[in-house]
Amino acid sequence: MTHCVPPHTSANEPTDIMLFILFLVLTMDALIIVRHYTSRDAFVCSDYSPCVCEIYEPYGLVVHCGGAVDDKLPVTALDVWKVFNRTKVRHIYWLDLLSLATESESSDIIKIPADLLNGKSVDRIAINCTSIVGPLRLEIHPDAFRSSLHHIGHFEVAGCDLSRLGFEFLANSTRLISLSITRSINFRGFPPMAFLARLRSLRIYECLDFQHWNQIADRLPLLESLFLDGTQLGDRPVNKLVNSITSSPTGNETLQQLSLWENRLTRIPDGVSSFKKLSYVNFFGNAIRTIPKGSLAFSPDVRVAFLILSKNALTDIEPGAFQGDFSEALVYLDFNRLTRFDSAVYEDMLQQMSYVTSTAGLYVHNNPFVCDDCHLSWLIRDKRHLLKRVHNGRCSNGTLFENLNPQGYDHCLS
Numbered sequence: 337m338t339h340c341v342p343p344h345t346s347a348n349e350p351t352d353i354m355l356f357i358l359f360l361v362l363t364m365d366a367l368i369i370v371r372h373y374t375s376r377d378a379f380v381c382s383d384y385s386p387c388v389c390e391i392y393e394p395y396g397l398v399v400h401c402g403g404a405v406d407d408k409l410p411v412t413a414l415d416v417w418k419v420f421n422r423t424k425v426r427h428i429y430w431l432d433l434l435s436l437a438t439e440s441e442s443s444d445i446i447k448i449p450a451d452l453l454n455g456k457s458v459d460r461i462a463i464n465c466t467s468i469v470g471p472l473r474l475e476i477h478p479d480a481f482r483s484s485l486h487h488i489g490h491f492e493v494a495g496c497d498l499s500r501l502g503f504e505f506l507a508n509s510t511r512l513i514s515l516s517i518t519r520s521i522n523f524r525g526f527p528p529m530a531f532l533a534r535l536r537s538l539r540i541y542e543c544l545d546f547q548h549w550n551q552i553a554d555r556l557p558l559l560e561s562l563f564l565d566g567t568q569l570g571d572r573p574v575n576k577l578v579n580s581i582t583s584s585p586t587g588n589e590t591l592q593q594l595s596l597w598e599n600r601l602t603r604i605p606d607g608v609s610s611f612k613k614l615s616y617v618n619f620f621g622n623a624i625r626t627i628p629k630g631s632l633a634f635s636p637d638v639r640v641a642f643l644i645l646s647k648n649a650l651t652d653i654e655p656g657a658f659q660g661d662f663s664e665a666l667v668y669l670d671f672n673r674l675t676r677f678d679s680a681v682y683e684d685m686l687q688q689m690s691y692v693t694s695t696a697g698l699y700v701h702n703n704p705f706v707c708d709d710c711h712l713s714w715l716i717r718d719k720r721h722l723l724k725r726v727h728n729g730r731c732s733n734g735t736l737f738e739n740l741n742p743q744g745y746d747h748c749l750s
């Protein structure tokens with residue numbers, strides 16, 4: 337049995353950070369894809385009704401069909417076919433099919449017909465099957481996007497029942513590099529298809545079916561970004577997955593971004609330090625308790641961009657846990673249970689961050705640091721210049737690190 341996780345509703349701080357990071361990642365994605373897009377016609381929205389067209393500079397036209405924005409009439413896949421039969425623009429940037437109506441009231445299947453685009457091409461396609469009765473089944477004709485197979489760079493589905501989706505409609509795509517599946521059910525894995533070997537980015541959000549599928553390393557050998565977020569996998573499946581990637585012929589060399597938030601992890605997966613190009617790691621919202629020495633050792637050849645361990649159960653970080661080039665890194669350890677801020681853990685990282693005029697920083701909001709012994713004297717008294725890279729460090733009694741009196745540590749040894 338599989339279920340969809342309900343959307344998050346809280347608007348607390350880590351969630352905002354996540355949204356911001358998500359935004360950054362999506363923007364980067366858009367940039368990757370637009371590089372493929374060369375023709376520079378002036379962008380003009382003609383009549384796409386009942387769909388809505390907007391211009392999204394500098395990328396092109398975005399056409400939204402369906403959706404519960406206001407009391408609009410329901411839009412079916414056939415209506416979309418008619419729109420593209422009528423309109424003249426050869427290429428649009430983004431086709432967004434949101435909550436399309438089924439062909440009849442009694443049906444729970446959204447059927448995307450052959451040649452939906454009537455000879456037109458698009459860069460990005462998004463299909464959202466969310467309905468008031470839950471995820472609708474999605475069925476896509478193998479020739480649905482025939483005219484766009486040499487253009488599609490990104491495909492995403494959200495809120496769909498995937499039991500009728502076999503991905504044949506992407507089989508002959510030649511430019512697909514990014515695939516995203518959100519809050520969908522009955523995912524049965526990807527069949528062996530050549531296009532998968534080209535994928536650089538796979539994003540799975542809040543789908544629980546990944547418990548049953550562990551062929552990422554076999555099917556997607558060139559992945560640079562792997563986001564399995566809210567998939568609730570647990571330590572063992574995640575370890576198996578990460579190890580299968582590190583031991584594949586290309587895995588160590590290709591993966592750059594690894595995101596595993598909300599996966600019930602209690603420890604850092606083995607093998608994270610094997611990736612030679614990894615610069616983005618996100619373990620937000622797990623139950624990780626300790627970070628052993630060397631478990632987050634990044635290659636010296638990459639600049640770490642993000643290391644996110646917000647909202648875990650961290651009590652202990654061993655000396656040498658973090659290794660690598662942190663000179664431009666954003667490191668988040670907020671919302672944990674850390675009581676110590678030892679020089680053997682942080683000094684090297686903060687020293688690297690302090691050299692550049694970048695936004696590098698260490699975020700430690702909401703940890704009950706102990707300040708009334710001598711272990712903070714290195715930072716508060718001896719290396720105060722490093723303090724500016726530590727954001728929101730507070731003692732368990734609420735005093736900010738910046739407001740601690742250095743003379744309070746005069747009696748401590750250096």
Ligand SMILES: *[C@@H]1O[C@H](CO)[C@@H](O)[C@H](O)[C@H]1NC(C)=O
Nearest residue numbers: 417418419420421422423454
């Ligand atoms: C599709 O376009 C053709 C040519 O413009 C037209 O003859 C035909 O009626 C259109 N079909 C539909 C269903 O709108």
Ligand SMILES: *[C@@H]1O[C@H](CO)[C@@H](O)[C@H](O)[C@H]1NC(C)=O
Nearest residue numbers: 404435464465466494495518
């Ligand atoms: C899918 O549609 C639902 C309902 O409109 C919306 O709440 C959700 O954010 C959409 N998901 C995505 C990924 O666009």
Ligand SMILES: *[C@@H]1O[C@H](CO)[C@@H](O)[C@H](O)[C@H]1NC(C)=O
Nearest residue numbers: 478479503504505506507508
């Ligand atoms: C993909 O292309 C091959 C060769 O042209 C063709 O035989 C096959 O039917 C195509 N598959 C799909 C799903 O369009």
Ligand SMILES: *[C@@H]1O[C@H](CO)[C@@H](O)[C@H](O)[C@H]1NC(C)=O
Nearest residue numbers: 582583584585586588610611
């Ligand atoms: C990947 O890295 C790990 C750890 O360094 C190593 O054991 C493994 O052999 C490497 N795999 C390949 C294919 O290079």
Ligand SMILES: *[C@@H]1O[C@H](CO)[C@@H](O)[C@H](O)[C@H]1NC(C)=O
Nearest residue numbers: 707708731733735740741744
């Ligand atoms: C909190 O503890 C620190 C270190 O012992 C002390 O310097 C500071 O005055 C305390 N702050 C409050 C508000 O008690």
